[in-house]
Amino acid sequence: MELDSLLSTSTLREITLIKLLNQRYPNWISKEEISSQLYISNRTLKSTVIVINSFFKEKNYEQYIETDAALGYKLSASTNAISNLIYLERLKSSTSFNLLLSIYNKKFISSKHFTDYYFISLTSFYKDVRTINLILDKFGIQFNSREGTLSGESSQIRYFFCKFFWFSYGMSEWPFQQVDEGETMEMSKKIGAQINPYLS
Numbered sequence: 001m002e003l004d005s006l007l008s009t010s011t012l013r014e015i016t017l018i019k020l021l022n023q024r025y026p027n028w029i030s031k032e033e034i035s036s037q038l039y040i041s042n043r044t045l046k047s048t049v050i051v052i053n054s055f056f057k058e059k060n061y062e063q064y065i066e067t068d069a070a071l072g073y074k075l076s077a078s079t080n081a082i083s084n085l086i087y088l089e090r091l092k093s094s095t096s097f098n099l100l101l102s103i104y105n106k107k108f109i110s111s112k113h114f115t116d117y118y119f120i121s122l123t124s125f126y127k128d129v130r131t132i133n134l135i136l137d138k139f140g141i142q143f144n145s146r147e148g149t150l151s152g153e154s155s156q157i158r159y160f161f162c163k164f165f166w167f168s169y170g171m172s173e174w175p176f177q178q179v180d181e182g183e184t185m186e187m188s189k190k191i192g193a194q195i196n197p198y199l200s
Contacts, residue, residue, distance in 0.1 A: 003167065005131050006096040007087075013038060014052050014090075017045075018075070018083040021065065025078040028071035049073060055086065091168065095120055096128040104161055108148040136160065 004012060016038060021029065035045050049065050056064050063077050091097050095118050102108040115125050129145045136142055139160040141152035150157055 003091060003097075003135070003164075005134065006094050007090055008094070010048070010051075011086075011090040013040065013044075013048055014055075015083050015087050017048055018052065018086065021073060021075045022078060022080065022083065025075050028068065028074045030072040032072075034073065052086075055089075056082075059085075059089075088168065095124065096131050097168070099125075099128050100132055100164065103143060103148070103150060104164075110148070111145055 017034065020034065020037065031042050031045060035042055038045070040048070049067065053064050061082065063075055063079050063082055066074050066076055098118065099108070099114065102114065108114065111122060111125050114120075115122055120128075126145070129143060133142055136150070136152075139152065139156045141150055141157055141160060143150055
């Protein structure tokens with residue numbers, strides 16, 4: 001599922017930088033080369049590295065980006081998982097993502113309630129609405145912010161949210177606060193066993 005549009009430009013830049021450094025590990029990459037590939041200034045590059053290292057420290061990750069005035073930047077250790085972790089962390093903190101969650105959980109009350117809760121402007125809210133509707137449109141669904149409802153085939157709505165939750169949480173986190181994970185997994189096993197004895 002493609003959810004890049006829910007992320008800010010700065011977040012996508014952070015992820016691209018980590019991927020680039022990981023591809024070239026254990027070699028150093030000059031500031032000039034990185035700036036050229038990411039189409040950013042050295043100043044923006046420096047601030048991006050600071051943000052990433054702060055995130056690593058906050059999450060107690062062992063990796064960090066090493067800095068050398070002459071050599072440039074490199075990762076302290078190779079990792080394929082960190083960029084995905086950052087992607088999902090940032091994704092779940094975006095207002096567009098949380099708008100989709102509030103729609104699914106039927107907690108969307110009004111644009112004013114949402115903007116007050118997340119401390120964003122109405123302009124930002126309607127931008128989020130346009131962003132998620134571009135994604136939903138691929139499934140034949142649209143969100144009406146005035147009514148707080150989704151329009152489209154119910155099967156497509158279920159299909160979208162299945163993909164949405166699987167992509168965002170996978171098996172690492174249970175996202176349904178009002179549903180007991182243990183009971184659900186047990187029920188799934190029983191259903192699976194009835195459908196196919198070999199699954200039990």
